[in-house]
Amino acid sequence: MSTSTPEKHFIPIAKPFIGAEEETAVLETLRSGWLSQGPRVAEFEKQFAAYVGAKHAIAVSSCTTALHLAFLGANIQAGDEVICPSLSFIATANSIRYVGARPVFVDVDPVTFNLDPAKLEAAITPRTRAILAVHQIGLPAAMNEINEIAQRRSLLVIEDAACAIGSVYHGKRIGAPHSLMACFSFHPRKILTTGEGGMITTEDAQINERLRRLRQHAMDVSDVARHQSKNVILERYDEVGYNFRMTDMQAAVGLVQLGRVEGFIRRRREFAAVYTEALSEYEWLVPPSEPQGLRHNYQSYMVRLKGRSPISRDDLMQALLDRGVSTRRGIMAAHREKPYFSNRTDSMLPETNSATDNCIILPLFHQMSEEDQNHVIEGFREVLRGK
Numbered sequence: 001m002s003t004s005t006p007e008k009h010f011i012p013i014a015k016p017f018i019g020a021e022e023e024t025a026v027l028e029t030l031r032s033g034w035l036s037q038g039p040r041v042a043e044f045e046k047q048f049a050a051y052v053g054a055k056h057a058i059a060v061s062s063c064t065t066a067l068h069l070a071f072l073g074a075n076i077q078a079g080d081e082v083i084c085p086s087l088s089f090i091a092t093a094n095s096i097r098y099v100g101a102r103p104v105f106v107d108v109d110p111v112t113f114n115l116d117p118a119k120l121e122a123a124i125t126p127r128t129r130a131i132l133a134v135h136q137i138g139l140p141a142a143m144n145e146i147n148e149i150a151q152r153r154s155l156l157v158i159e160d161a162a163c164a165i166g167s168v169y170h171g172k173r174i175g176a177p178h179s180l181m182a183c184f185s186f187h188p189r190k191i192l193t194t195g196e197g198g199m200i201t202t203e204d205a206q207i208n209e210r211l212r213r214l215r216q217h218a219m220d221v222s223d224v225a226r227h228q229s230k231n232v233i234l235e236r237y238d239e240v241g242y243n244f245r246m247t248d249m250q251a252a253v254g255l256v257q258l259g260r261v262e263g264f265i266r267r268r269r270e271f272a273a274v275y276t277e278a279l280s281e282y283e284w285l286v287p288p289s290e291p292q293g294l295r296h297n298y299q300s301y302m303v304r305l306k307g308r309s310p311i312s313r314d315d316l317m318q319a320l321l322d323r324g325v326s327t328r329r330g331i332m333a334a335h336r337e338k339p340y341f342s343n344r345t346d347s348m349l350p351e352t353n354s355a356t357d358n359c360i361i362l363p364l365f366h367q368m369s370e371e372d373q374n375h376v377i378e379g380f381r382e383v384l385r386g387k
Ligand SMILES: *Cc1c(COP(=O)(O)O)cnc(C)c1O
Pocket: 062, 063, 064, 065, 088, 089, 091, 092, 134, 160, 162, 163, 184, 185, 186, 187, 197, 198
């Protein structure tokens, strides 16, 4: 083993924050005798609902399964169309396909990277049943405008809130009643993580009941209720259900993480402000926007390269990586992938194409040090010196 060359300073794009409390919580759960969808899942749901301001919260195995259940809960079926952005992680579009429906992609606003309400109506057909609004990388979508159109055209609204824990839309957190259902992710790239996991919030009691059944094979009584009953219970299965359960180990981690969320977001906002200030010297770099009344949680910090940039996006990413700074291309565009590609769709999404080709996500994570962030900023300066 060589000891002569010190580890090169390397900054990853993201890193989950897991403390001693999460470790203890998992160990206690393992020793408790109840490992899946038990008391800790119930407690996590209760506290999550209280945090976001929702009546009901239903824990599941991921945001992808949350979205799948949401479409089942909304009775979206084969032949239906659901409007959504292409500029999103591919799970957004896939979840619509799972129920046999068709995603219809609408272009995004070039400033917020969220659905452009002005382009929504042109995409509505007699088959359109719902709009899936995505709060991309943590910035809330234009829910008032989307809801106004949906109401007028008798469409349902569902939120892909995978990235939006703790984000605020005009005084209320995402997950509070801005739509029929909101779906969250607890994947390690998101702000609150349980390894894998998801949550659906809703105000609708019937949807709450149905999704609780569907996530456990459509069984009409929960394991906890059966366990606690003094009488023998013979359960029923009235429809085809799924196994989308969260484990109690995941929920135990989630409960600890929920207590940290506001601190996580505060720190991310500080890092974001430093990036924005430091990179303002490059007039060809556009920092993220935060429209009046909205709180960005900075799930990711993404900048856009404008046309007059002295270096291409991909060359900039490579030059930064050569200096130990990991970045990611901005948000993908689902319509460019094989299951969704068509030339016609491509020609209708100029802002989506431009955004996916010209954005970069910079490193941002809770335990990042000032020194780490300076290393990123210095990386930019070095690459661009003399350009
Ligand atoms: C991460 C993400 C998902 C998928 O979440 P999983 O929990 O990994 O299934 C869906 N939509 C968006 C916008 C995401 O960022």
